[in-house]
Amino acid sequence: MKNLTSNISRPKYDYIDSSVLDKLESYDHQLSKAERIPDQDPYSINGQKLRLNFIRSTLNLDMDFISGEKVFNNNESLKGNIENYIGMSQIPTGIVGPLVLNGSAAQGAFYIPLATTEGALLASYNRGAKACRECGPITVITLQEGVQRTPTFKFKNLIEAGKFSSWVMDHTETFSALTRESSNYAILNDVNVNIEGNISILRLEYTSGDASGQNMVTICSDRICQFILENCPIKPVFWTIEGNFSGDKKISPLNTRVRGKKVTAEIVLKEEIIKSVLKTTPALLYEQWRICVSGAKKAGVVGSGMHPSNGLAALFIACGQDVACTGEASVAVTRMEIIENNDIYFAITMSNMIVGTVGGGTSFPTQKECLELLGCYGAGKSGKLAEIAIALCLTGELSIFAAMSSGQFTAAHQKLGR
Structure with a gap:
């Protein structure tokens, strides 16, 4: 029997075009400047209006469906998305950021819509985004697709x-x-x-x-x-048609190569920001990461992520993605080390980022508004959405490591999650 190798040509390795590297190196840090989201009155109608007006004035976007000022009534558009329709489930949606990226597809400052019922989640991701923002942009590169x-x-x-x-x-x-x-x-x-x-x-x-x-x-x-x-x-x-070997909507060691988009991201956190924003120290942060990686190995976890599924599920619901794909998309490998000046280098790689900016649930009113908030609605935007998603996960990993290493984790959930 002949050697069973395909005659279809494709890279079998992670590849970065030199033009992409040039683009990343020439990043204009002026793009990082963005206004802070109004966070006063977190649970009042006044606070909601402040944030809606912020989006409308800063980004020139209408959020009429998210705000409830308009109601979905185009039932014909449901074909291909649901059967036996009875109505819409409403999930609270907030924003975090700005999240500043220097990516191969996503560059600039982004306000991230997240739909969740888990208290403390947005506060945690918002803190991680702030810590990264004050240290510079998160560098993100898409490596493979499939x-x-x-x-x-x-x-x-x-x-x-x-x-x-x-x-x-x-x-x-x-x-x-x-x-x-x-x-x-x-x-x-x-x-x-x-x-x-x-x-x-x-x-x-x-x-x-x-x-x-x-x-x-x-x-x-x-x-x-x-x-x-x-x-x-x-x-x-x-x-x-499917022998359950593809890793579709489940965790599989085989998917550590690529399913969807393989994306990697990094940030260098300055010691003073770790102390002032994350309320911990580089030594404690590193030790918490090291213990959690060891624990994941002992438990047989695929990858070493703490909770990427938290951010991904909230982002996927808000943006009309197939939420079941968090099964494979949440597999993450993280790396942390203490470098010169007692700063922290942190990186995350996610091989199964399955996202879309066309088709599926992306065109429904609130989902479309959330994708437009990210500048990710329509053709040519899926790579951008994937890079935003992994950067979001990076901020969440940093924030939870910080909270656990400094003893803040329980207190934060007692305050915001009850």
Whole structure:
């Protein structure tokens, strides 16, 4: 049997174009200047109006649906998003920031909408954003993209599974053509075969433009499978469009390569800011991180993140994302070290950032308003949203490490979460 490697060309490694690096190095720090969100009267109508007026005057955006001044009534637009509709669930939505980024796709200051019922959550992320902002922009780079579907075929024996797999790898260019015929946006980037006895699992990897891509890659994969079933001389005794090998909406060690977008971010925190804003010390912050990484390993956790799912779920709900994708998107690997001047270097890498700025729930009124608040509504914006999302997670990780290392964690939840 021939070597089962795809003849589709794609980078098998993290890659950064030199023009992106030049862009990051030439970042204009004037972009970092942004006004602070009014935080007075946190639970009153007056405070709500202050913040709405701030958004309207500062960003020139109408937030009529978020504010409740307008009500959704375009039921026809629900097609493709929900069945048996009865109404809208209302989840409180607030903003944090500004979050200042120097990214390959996102540059500048951003006010982040978060929808949650967990008290203390926005306060924590807001504090992390402030600490980062006072130390400079968070540097963010998107490294890889890819969304997978894993059709699975069962045969009478291993020999048939092997012959089938060999035939499949001879037709990958045809699969690419079928993908182009099936979607205006999907591109088939990789075909991989995994043989398990008499079972052959195909791992089809695509890019999906500015959509999150799950439905898109399912449709394209089905088209490929129908071609295989009609033309391959080796016929399976059973097949399915998904063999649960893609890591879709769940944590999987396999997804540490890429699912959605692989993004990495870093910040250097100055000692004085760690003390004044995060209310801890570099030594305590580092020790808390080190203990939590060790604990995650002992517990068998994939990654070393503390609570990226908190920020992602709140952001995804606000911005019309598939919230179930926090299952894989929240896998994070963090790095922290004490460097010169007793400053802290902190980095986070997330390999499964599945977000979209078109399709799905992005066009509903409040979700559209939240995406517009980020400058992320419409085509050409999904990379920007992914970089904002990981920067948000970075701020949340820093804030929770700080709260735990200084003994503030319980008190903060007693004050804001009860």
